[in-house]
Amino acid sequence: MKIHQLSVFLENKPGQLRAPCAALAEAGINIITLSLADTEQFGILRLIVEDWAKAKKVLEQAGCVVKLTEVLALEVADKPGGMARILELVDRAGLNIEYMYAFTEKRVDKGVLVFRFADPDAALRVLQTEGINIISPVKLLNRA
């Protein structure tokens, strides 16, 4: 079963990520998961949302360039070697992977976002002062 994924073009400058997310928030559309690919000048925000058709319209109305792509979501055993087995199958079949990203199924009533900051130490300091719950590597593993 293929899944519809929306990709949005972003310029790589401050504030660009907020606009599409705010538009979806305003329309009451929940993001199931996302991934962000970037270069020095631009980025691509890839989204899997609850109602892709509505989300596409909302994003286009917000002035975004949106592309619809079909992706496959494969369920793997959430244990060591789970992904490796899938990749082995993919390799054997000679399939080419353009890109991939991962998220864990919701077991607790909270999502997990993964960010890479240019200056992680500074970001850590700021987020700690703001009282944001920063999950330690150990805790993250425990959730899985």
Next chain:
Amino acid sequence: MNASVTNVVMAGLGGQGVIKAAGIIADTAYRAGLDVKQSELHGMSQRGGSVSSDIRFGTEVLSPMVPAGGADYLVVAAPDQVEVNRPQLRSGGVLIAPSDVDEKQLPNKKSLNIALLGVLSRQLPIAESHWREAISAAFPEKLRAANDQAFTLGRSSAAPVRPAVPHPVSVPDFMPVQELRATQLTRLRQIVARAYDRVKLFRQRMDERGLLPADIQSLADLQRLPFTVKMDLRDTYPYGLFASPIRDVVRLHASSGTTGKPIVVAYTQADVNVWASVMLRTFAACGLHASDIIQNAYGYGLFTGGLGAHYGAEALGATVIPISGGNTERQLMVMKDFGVTAICCTPSYFLHLLDQAQALGINVKDLPLRVGVFGAEPWTENMRQRIEAGSQIKAYDIYGLSEIIGPGVASECSAQCGLHIFEDHFLPEIIDPQTLEPVADGVEGELVLTTLSKQAMPMIRYRTRDITSFITEPCPCGRTVRRIHRIGRRSDDMVIIRGVNVFPSQIEAALLRVEGTLPHYQLVLTRVADLDQLEVQVEVTPELFSDEIRGLEELQKKLVHSIEIITGVRVAVRLVAPKTIQRSEGKAKRVIDKRAL
């Protein structure tokens, strides 16, 4: 339009044998050894509805569709269908209607279509035998005699073989060259005398050269006269170059004044009348006529575009909608609801309208819009193709500048190949901007214009800064006034990157070579360590957008490469989010100069 292709539109009502006649025209051309294409029947084929069919023939014909307003011959079988179909005829095209044959002499009423082919046959260089064979093949034995007789009637009708008939006001466009030169010389001598008597700056410059108006004996003496440049208009701001007292001036316009003070231009009533006449000639050359509904989206106000086009359109007798620029949604609503057939605006604004129409779910191709009269900024042939493909209209380039009169200095004709200068009013020269000497015919240089009839503000040898060249071949439309190539660039829009001259129009052409790029772009000029750097910012469109980084990087590379091929320099290309580059409603601002000089 390819001159070697003949475009015929056959029209009438269902039941009149329109498709039959069209088929015979096509068969005749085929029998004469020509390449022929015939379109399907347009309209309702049931008895009584309007129908038409296009036939094109020549040495090589690619498309079966006669371009809008591009028919050389329009054959109409029903009198009440003439006006409906007239817009299909190019300016100077030939109309063949039932009044061209004596219907009472027809063997039967149903053979009118074939009688009209007889009239048409006199206009075309195809042997009569081919016509007879095609007609004979098209009818069963018992109908042949009657149709043969109808053809003979049409072929021997009194209708003269008509040359292209211009709109009466366009007659100067077709003036014999000798007569044109004589008119120009008379007017040149008058205008030089007027400027000498009434404009201090001009008199001073003549005196410095020891020249008197009487020294101007021939058109070649034009080169002895001093140039006028934009700075002169600024230095004498506001009224210093006027040759008429303010009480005779009926109108003032002013430039947008992007740098320093604006420039002011003046018109007497006679000047306003000339302006309307040259704009009328512009519209006529673009194939417009009294039954057109023209949406004038040039800005009204101090800018000359709005009122210039307005007066010309009214003089033509067309219906003018003075909507002015801006408010894109209202523009589209009016275009759709008012049945607009022609629009005047900048080409970049029209592309913007097309974009917005798409967003609003309006398909411009479905509207009656058939002609765009585009000017006020340089644009490219590629841009024309995009406009015509995106809207199914004929896009014409026009040229003008406030200092000379406004729009109406030059216009394309149905040939869409170069702009005819209305040189009975505006005398053109093309000079080398470095040496200031005239260049040889056909060589590129700066266009210099002298107003031959302008009273309030004569301009003698005004340097336009626009780069073009004369087209030396005669135009297929028959106009005798000289043609210039479309203005691709201005000598002062130029950006110099690593010693190479780069013009926005070149960047535009380069971007358009890459499939799918609409020309929303800008050039940002910066200076890093004493070196000028150029970044070309291009808006990403849904067609261009790839959801893979690799795809976008590939696109960037393609754009860089395409620009390098055309300009010879490697510049940076930055992909930017849609609608982030400012849209123009007047002249597009293509170069953002961020250098701290």
